[in-house]
Amino acid sequence: MKLLVLGVNGFIGSHLTRRVVAETDWEIYGMDLAADRLGDMVDHPRVHYIEGDISINKEWIEYHVKKCDVCLPLVAIATPASYVRDPLAVFELDFEENLRVVRQCARYGTRVIFPSTSEVYGMCPEPPFNEETSLLVYGPIHKQRWIYACAKQMMDRVIWAMGQHRGLRFTLIRPFNWIGAGLDTLATPKEGSSRVVTQFLGHLLREEPINLVDGGRQRRSFTYVDDGLDCLLAILRNEGGRCDGRIFNIGNPANDVSIRELAELMIDVLKEFPDLAPLAEKAELREVSAEAFYGKDYQDIGARVPDITAAREVLGWEPKIGLREALRRTIAAYVADWRAAREALDPAGGA
Numbered sequence: 420m421k422l423l424v425l426g427v428n429g430f431i432g433s434h435l436t437r438r439v440v441a442e443t444d445w446e447i448y449g450m451d452l453a454a455d456r457l458g459d460m461v462d463h464p465r466v467h468y469i470e471g472d473i474s475i476n477k478e479w480i481e482y483h484v485k486k487c488d489v490c491l492p493l494v495a496i497a498t499p500a501s502y503v504r505d506p507l508a509v510f511e512l513d514f515e516e517n518l519r520v521v522r523q524c525a526r527y528g529t530r531v532i533f534p535s536t537s538e539v540y541g542m543c544p545e546p547p548f549n550e551e552t553s554l555l556v557y558g559p560i561h562k563q564r565w566i567y568a569c570a571k572q573m574m575d576r577v578i579w580a581m582g583q584h585r586g587l588r589f590t591l592i593r594p595f596n597w598i599g600a601g602l603d604t605l606a607t608p609k610e611g612s613s614r615v616v617t618q619f620l621g622h623l624l625r626e627e628p629i630n631l632v633d634g635g636r637q638r639r640s641f642t643y644v645d646d647g648l649d650c651l652l653a654i655l656r657n658e659g660g661r662c663d664g665r666i667f668n669i670g671n672p673a674n675d676v677s678i679r680e681l682a683e684l685m686i687d688v689l690k691e692f693p694d695l696a697p698l699a700e701k702a703e704l705r706e707v708s709a710e711a712f713y714g715k716d717y718q719d720i721g722a723r724v725p726d727i728t729a730a731r732e733v734l735g736w737e738p739k740i741g742l743r744e745a746l747r748r749t750i751a752a753y754v755a756d757w758r759a760a761r762e763a764l765d766p767a768g769g770a
């Protein structure tokens with residue numbers, strides 16, 4: 420099977436590439452702006468990487484949509500701080516650029532696996548969120564946080580309609596707060612620029628206070644990336660076409676915690692690393708308002724738990740990694756990179 424992966428160096432793209440190389444005989448044709456997360460996987464004979472921008476290198480993309488069996492358009496801005504800071508960039512990349520690729524998939528008969536998002540459920544008041552029955556609930560227009568959810572929801576609806584009216588073969592996937600190595604960079608300069616786990620870890624390592632937005636009462640269900648990838652690989656295999664025309668939540672309902680509990684658990688896990696335990700002992704939690712942290716256009720989601728009955732029943736999939744272990748593995752990967760970077764800067768100091 421030939422896969423076209425746009426955004427192949429992203430968090431999901433790079434983990435997918437690692438798994439495809441290790442576990443299948445598939446070929447990956449991948450484009451991204453850089454290849455740092457891919458590392459030496461770019462030299463693998465079944466990984467055909469090209470540096471490029473999906474809004475510029477359009478001919479390469481069209482040629483490969485035609486040539487490949489499955490397309491995964493993973494390029495998107497997916498950090499909440501960006502939704503309020505630059506909503507038009509979110510619309511242009513997440514909606515307009517991806518729509519062009521999806522139209523080509525319909526034109527050339529290429530199966531598409533599109534990353535929808537847990538965010539499409541918005542402030543749905545009835546968790547767990549179900550793919551078939553849950554309401555998709557957003558705030559008013561001036562709350563630009565919802566432009567991402569809205570762009571993704573519109574893509575979901577367009578893809579669904581193309582399935583009905585233009586014969587597009589598709590599967591929509593909805594990741595619920597996946598975490599793991601390579602989620603964001605630890606050194607993100609601005610608060611709120613990365614997802615919560617990387618943001619908190621960066622603060623802990625730099626001995627800065629952790630910000631609990633609105634006290635950290637809001638809840639998320641964190642999913643370890645390897646669990647998520649098990650599900651995505653089953654969807655790619657698509658035995659008997661069982662995933663065609665379907666939507667799958669991919670999350671771990673057992674890992675539902677408040678953001679305050681997440682911070683406390685991360686501090687606890689950091690204590691398992693002997694040289695970092697002193698940082699954990701000194702950790703400080705401070706409460707900040709959402710408006711002070713993100714600006715007035717932000718609005719939060721109180722709870723986000725996936726109903727994963729569909730993935731369980733159709734694919735026999737079950738997430739296996741509990742939150743403590745997921746954090747342990749994620750933190751270990753980041754800490755290894757962080758130590759290497761510090762030693763490169765200060766070889767005599769050592770960590």
Ligand code: UDP
Nearest residue numbers: 499613614615616618630631632637678719
């Ligand atoms: N959050 C926080 N402090 C931070 C970063 C995030 O309290 O430094 C909160 C944020 O308000 C949200 C949750 O953590 O309620 C998860 O944020 P993330 O950016 O990971 O993505 P989301 O799940 O909202 O898409």
